[in-house]
Each structure stands twice: as structure tokens, then as C-alpha cells.
Amino acid sequence: MSDAQERPSTSLAERAAPLAERAAPLAERAAHVRDMARWVRRRALRMVFEARQGHPGGDLSATDVLATLYFDAMRYDPANPRLPTRDRFILSKGHATGALYSTLAKAGYFPEEQLSTYMQPLSALNGHPNRNKIPGVETNTGPLGHGLPVAVGIAIAGQIDAADYRVFVITGDGELQEGSNWEAAMTAGHRKLSNLTLIVDRNRLQQGASTEDTVALDPLDAKWRAFGWDVVEVDGHDIEALLPLLDGSISRDRPLCIIANTVKGKGVSYMENKASWHHGVPNAEQFEQAMKELEA
Amino acid sequence: MSSPAPQAQGLFDCRDAYVKTLEALGADDDRIVAVVNDSVGSSKLGGFRDKFPTRLINVGIAEQNMVGVGAGLANGGKIAFVSGASCFLTGRSLEQVKADCAYSQANVKLCGISSGVAYGELGPTHHSIEDVAWLRTMGDITVLVPADPWETEQAIRAAAAMDGPVFVRISRMGVPALPRPADAVFEIGKAEVLHQGNDAAIIANGTVVCRALEAAAELAAQGINARVINMASMSPIDEAAILEAAKTGAIVTAEEHSVRGGLGSAVAEIVSQNTPCRMKILGFAGFQPTGSAEFLMERAGLSASNIAASVRALVQG
Numbered sequence: 036m037s038d039a040q041e042r043p044s045t046s047l048a049e050r051a052a053p054l055a056e057r058a059a060p061l062a063e064r065a066a067h068v069r070d071m072a073r074w075v076r077r078r079a080l081r082m083v084f085e086a087r088q089g090h091p092g093g094d095l096s097a098t099d100v101l102a103t104l105y106f107d108a109m110r111y112d113p114a115n116p117r118l119p120t121r122d123r124f125i126l127s128k129g130h131a132t133g134a135l136y137s138t139l140a141k142a143g144y145f146p147e148e149q150l151s152t153y154m155q156p157l158s159a160l161n162g163h164p165n166r167n168k169i170p171g172v173e174t175n176t177g178p179l180g181h182g183l184p185v186a187v188g189i190a191i192a193g194q195i196d197a198a199d200y201r202v203f204v205i206t207g208d209g210e211l212q213e214g215s216n217w218e219a220a221m222t223a224g225h226r227k228l229s230n231l232t233l234i235v236d237r238n239r240l241q242q243g244a245s246t247e248d249t250v251a252l253d254p255l256d257a258k259w260r261a262f263g264w265d266v267v268e269v270d271g272h273d274i275e276a277l278l279p280l281l282d283g284s285i286s287r288d289r290p291l292c293i294i295a296n297t298v299k300g301k302g303v304s305y306m307e308n309k310a311s312w313h314h315g316v317p318n319a320e321q322f323e324q325a326m327k328e329l330e331a
Numbered sequence: 332m333s334s335p336a337p338q339a340q341g342l343f344d345c346r347d348a349y350v351k352t353l354e355a356l357g358a359d360d361d362r363i364v365a366v367v368n369d370s371v372g373s374s375k376l377g378g379f380r381d382k383f384p385t386r387l388i389n390v391g392i393a394e395q396n397m398v399g400v401g402a403g404l405a406n407g408g409k410i411a412f413v414s415g416a417s418c419f420l421t422g423r424s425l426e427q428v429k430a431d432c433a434y435s436q437a438n439v440k441l442c443g444i445s446s447g448v449a450y451g452e453l454g455p456t457h458h459s460i461e462d463v464a465w466l467r468t469m470g471d472i473t474v475l476v477p478a479d480p481w482e483t484e485q486a487i488r489a490a491a492a493m494d495g496p497v498f499v500r501i502s503r504m505g506v507p508a509l510p511r512p513a514d515a516v517f518e519i520g521k522a523e524v525l526h527q528g529n530d531a532a533i534i535a536n537g538t539v540v541c542r543a544l545e546a547a548a549e550l551a552a553q554g555i556n557a558r559v560i561n562m563a564s565m566s567p568i569d570e571a572a573i574l575e576a577a578k579t580g581a582i583v584t585a586e587e588h589s590v591r592g593g594l595g596s597a598v599a600e601i602v603s604q605n606t607p608c609r610m611k612i613l614g615f616a617g618f619q620p621t622g623s624a625e626f627l628m629e630r631a632g633l634s635a636s637n638i639a640a641s642v643r644a645l646v647q648g
Contacts, residue, residue, distance in 0.1 A: 119408055167436055173406055175435040178426055184396045185431055188366075188403015188411070195364070195385055196407070215427075218396035225391075 064107050065274040072102035072274070074141060076302055077329050078150060079133030084322045086154040088162070092312040094133035096238040096297040097126075097205055099272045100281075101134055104203055105142045108281035113143035116170040122200050123173050123189050127182020128207035128236060129163040130314075136160055136169070144171035180213025182206060183233060187219045190231040190290075198230075201283060205234045209241030212250050217262070223290040224263025231290040232281065233264075236271065238299035240310045259292040271295025302329050342505030346375045346444060348480035349501050352487040353412055357383050363491065364388060364404055366413040368397045374414040374444050394419045398427035402437040410438060410491055416450070417443025417459035417500060425465055432496040433472040440490045441472075441498045447538065447587035448619060448627045449503045455618040464592025466498050467566040473497040473519060474566040476586075476594075478540035479509045482563055485517030493519070502587070504538045504624050509561075520564050522572035528556030531642045532576035534598055535585040536562045538628075539613075543585055545635030550642055557642050562594055570601050577606040581645035583613065585638050587628065590614040609648070611641045 059067075075098050083089030105111075109122040126135045133153070140147045152158035159168035163177030174185045186204040193200055206216065223231055235255070239246055246252050256266045265287055269276045279285065280293055299313070300306025303325040306315070317325055357363040357379060364386040365379050371389065380387040388404070390397045394415060401413035413420065420443050421428060432439045443462055450457035467474050475490065475497065477483040483501060490497040509525060517523075525540070526547045535543040540561045547557045558579060560572055576582050582602065584595040595612030602608055615631050628634065632641070 123406065165434075174402060174437070175430055178430055180395075181399060181427065181430055184399025184427070185403040185406065187396070188400035188405075189407045190403070191388055191400065192364075192404045192407020192409050195409070198407075215395040215399065218390070218393035219399065222390045222393070222396055222400065 061275055061278060064278055068102050068106050068274045068278070071106040071141060072099050073329065075102055075134055075137040077326060078137040078140075080303070080317070080322070080325055080329065082133045082137065082150055082153040084317055085151065087316050088154055088314070089133050089316065090130040090314050091133060091317070092240070092299040092306060092309070092315070093128060093131040093207065093236070093238070095301045095303065095306065096271070096299045097128070097131050097236045098134045098301070099274060099297075100205060100234050100236065100277060100295055101138045103274055103277045103281050105138050107278060108283070109203065110200070111142070111171075113171065116144060120198065120200055123186070123202045125173050125176065125182040125186050125204040126164060127176055127204050128179070128210055129176030129182075132160070132162060132164055135164060139169065139171045142171070145169065179207070179210040180215040183216050184219040186231060186233070187223050187228065190223065190228040191226060193230050194226065194228060200230070202231045203234065203281070204232075205236055207241070208235055208237045208239060208252055208255070209246050209249070211235065211252055211255075220259065220262040220264065227263070227288060228290045229287045232293065233290065234293045234295050236297055237294050238297045240299045240308070240313070242310065242313045244310055255294055264290045264292045266292045266294065268294040268296065271297035272301060304328060340505060342507055343480045344505060345477065345480055345483040345502050348483040349442065349487055350375045350378060352484045354379050354382060356488070356491050357386065360410070361386070362408060362410045364409045364411050366390065366397055366401045366404065366411050368392055368394050368415045368419065370415045370444065373416060374442070376414060394423040395427050398424040398439075398441070399431050401439040401441070402427070402431035402435060405438040410440065412440045412442055414442040414444055416457065417446035417462050418457055421459065421462040421465055421498070428466065428472070429469055433469040436471065436495055438494050439496050441496070443498060443500045445503045446500045447502060447504070448615070448624050451624040451627050452621050454621055458619055460587070460589045460615045460619070461592070462498075462500060463565055463588050463594070464596070467597065468592070470566065471496070472566065474500070475519070475563055476500045476536040476565055477563050478537055478561055479506050481508060481511065482517060486563065489517060489519050500537060502538045506538050507541050509541060509544070517563075520567040520569060522569035523561040523563065524558060524572070525561050526557070526559035528558040529579055530556045531581035531583065531646050532558040532560055532579045533583050533585065533638060533642060534560045534562050534573070534576060534594065536565065536594055538587045539585045539633055542633060542635045543638055546638035546642065549635060549639045553643070555642065555646055565594065565597060568597055568601070573598050573601045574605055577602045577608045579608070581609045581642065583611045583638060583641045583645065585613040585633055587633065588614050590616055609645045611645055613638065613641060
């Protein structure tokens, strides 16, 4: 970790303080998250470039939500990753490990240097996350449609214990074609799991084509409402809009689905909105261009 | 079910031992929760629900979600007993069992109710004769197949006491209480020798163990001393007990499960690579027709007389 002052405060006591006591104004918090997101994007892309594999399109679309969660909204202690009172995060679109691992390293769960082992033989940093090898990972994902049911289980445990931790899960949008999500959606709506927030990374592209050309998801907001959820649609790259939705400042009586409209490959001009960059790998020239664009 | 109530014949439904144990554990430890797929009745969990209403989580008819929710409850510090008909709990949710429970090493206890051919008349969709094969190949989940009420209680207690995923295969077919010394101990990974003998070995588990004991009695009367080994712990399995059994020169395995991938296969994997001996694997050859559980067991040769005949054929062959 090069500059300690850039690291987020991870004191649970501080994070647990009433939000009104958070000194920094929204713009300042957003600027901090944006700095972190820029770092995560660049690091994730370097991981993919060096490993010669990965899923850069989905890494880049989910980065701003991840950064908002880890560098402002969530309470956690990287030195004590299984503290019972922690907020939980599950990356259900488990292939976006470039973004996840970069975020976890920046958040202090493991040394940044370890990111260079991404997908190398015997590395803990598998293409999909393993909770028994990487601190901060809550459940092993990779096959789609697994994260939300597990998040629902955690949220039920929190409800039974009247605990104040919150549970966050990011799914891809194409991932919502998996039926297990809708089983979990019904349970969450029925049990009014107000401690649960789902963020749908709505970049409108799945592996091979647009979601709407493959099996249409729209009207997506109406689907979640019908399942008993609050639904908010937001620009998934607008940190100032994401912050109040994720920081717990709005109390709810049911689970929240944030449809985060995002751009697959966000920040790299030649990747943006191109399905082919779902698991494309840049060549040296493309990588150099991308790193320049991501400095901005 | 067309057969008479088990208790009427001095037989027991192991679901009763399961729920009684779970209620006792639940009274002592509020981390114990039960998760069901609309299966409160078939899992006999009405009593648990009445005692601990907030700790009975019914996710409806949604098995993939049920197993994922169980893993999530474990993450939240609970000891989740996820109960459902074994055919759906394992088959419908196999990837959740693999990724969320076994690979994640979640502290989840999966209880497969009415396993094997208990739902005989309902047909192969409801038979669960593949479950042990599916789960034991994962390696990272403990697989237990208790044979009677005492062993069911011990298996549930052992599952609750250990940290990690466990599958307990629970029958509803009537079984007698097996004769055991008062100081008998159940241990995961350890086989139980219920009858001594060095002429051959019968290795069985679940509902077939009582039949294996009957077979041994029949064989003893004919001068053949067959060892009866109860292999409740399928994963991890007691390799030493299997290698000792191989020294008799003849092993018959018998299980209320497919002959592909279950107990017989597990024993053969070990014997064939160490001390090969003659073997006969008794179980179901594939999808079964309709019929009562007893009818299907008899038809597949899982009767005391056929187990005895199989031993004789190996010993005299």
C-alpha cells in the first residue's frame, strides 16, 4: 500500500457512527470514492493484461458500485474479516474478480503485491473468488445465480438476531436469467428483509449479445416491485447518486434493488458497450491506451 | 405408503430420532435453525416450529434457494439444518451443495429425508438412489448414512458439533433398533463392526444394516461366519476397516442406493487398489419401477436371504 492516507478508515466504531456525524460533505466523500475507483480500474486492467485472461468488461462496469461500498458505505475490519458485526458483500457475478480483488487489496484485506499472482498456478486469486483462500470473500461464487440466495440467508440470520449489519450483493443483469435469483427474490420480499440491498449491474450486455436480444429483462424495475422490493434506478457510475442509496441513511421496510445502469468496459473507449470485451484481453498497445484513458 | 406403521412392528422411522435430536439441540443452542422447502410435515418439523417459531425458515418450494439460504445462515453464525426430500435437496440443488456448501466449507447440515426408495410408489423422480454418489465425489462434504434411531441421533449430534458441511441421509422406512453395547460410540470416519466373522464380510449402511445382520445369523447357522460392518460414514470412509474386511477374501456390499457410485463403489475403489478380493455389490441397477419400498428392496436383492446367498456364492464359488 503506497499511500496510507488514501486508505479508507476501517474502524468499525467510526463506521457505526450515526451518518449525521460523518463530517465530510457528499462531494468530498464522492471525490474520495472516485479516486479509489480510478485506482481499482487501473489495477484490475493491469491484472487482466498480465494474466492474459479475465473479464475486463464486467470489472469496469461494476467498479464504481464496488468502490462506493468499500470506500464509504460498508462497515468492516480487514484485520478481522469474519467479525460477526461486519457488513457483508457478495459478488454474485463472480467472474469480475479483477475489480473485486483490487478493491479488497486496496481496502486492506491482503497486500497489493498479491494481485500480481492473479490466475497464476496455485494462486489464491483464482478466476472466481474462494472465501477459504481470500479474506473478505463471504461465499464462493462463479456459477451464476448463487449470490442472492446466500445473501438472503445472511439477511435472515441478521433479522433473527436483530443485528444491525447490512448485506449487499451485486449480480450481473444477464445473471438474472437464472431462476434461483427469483426464488430468493420471493423469499426476501416475503420476509421483508430490509437489511438486504441488491445492486444489479445493468450494463445490458451478456457474454454474447445484449440481454434484451437474448432473453429480455425489461421491465426490470416492475419485476422487482412485483416481488415486494423497493426499486431505485440510478446511473451506476454516478457516485454522488450511489452514496445515499448505499450508506444506510434511508431506512426501509423491505429489501432494496438498485438497478445500476452501467457501461460495460466503462472508462476504456474501445471496450465500452462491446460484448466482445466480456472476456477480451488487451494487447500492449491497447493496454497503454487504456491506462492513459483511465488516468482521467 | 402401503406398509403398516413401523412402530407397530417394533420398527422405527428415523425421522423421529432426527427431529427429537434437533429439538433437544435447539433448546440448548439458539444458533440451531431449520430450513425447509414447504416440507415441515414430511420432515416432521412441526414440533421444532412450535418450539422455536422464528428459527424455522420455510423458503417455499425452492430448493436451490433453500440450500443457498442455509449457507447464508451459516455465514450469519447459525447452524442451519436444511431439510427436504433427499431427491430434491441433492438433485435439484446439486450446484448449490457443491459451490455454496462443500467448496465454500459453509457450516451447513443438509438432511436428506425419505432417501433411497422410501417413496417407492411415487417413482424414480422421487427415489433418491443417486444422492450418496453425487455428494461423496465432492470430498469436501461429510456424508453420513445412519442405520437406526440411535445412530441417527448420533449423526445429527456429530453434524452439529463439527464446523463444516455435512449431509445426513435419513430414511423413513421402518428399521429396528440395532443391538449395540451400552458404551457404543459414533465417530465420523469410523466403521462399526456389529457382528464378528472371518469367512466373509458384509458391508452395509442405512436401512440395509438390519438385513445384513439377519443374513449373518442365517449364515452362522450354516457354518459361515460373516463379519457385518456398518459403514454409516461414507465420506470420510474407514479405509482400514475395508482393508481388514478384504482379508476375509470375500466382501458383499448392500445399500439402498444405486450400484453405481455408492457404498459398493467406494469399497471397490479401496479394495481394488490395495488387496483385491472377490466382491458382490447389491443395490439398485438404475431407475426403479413403481412399487412399495419393501417390494423394490426385495426385487433388487436387498433382502437378508439374498445377502446371505450372495455371501455363500462368493465363499463357495
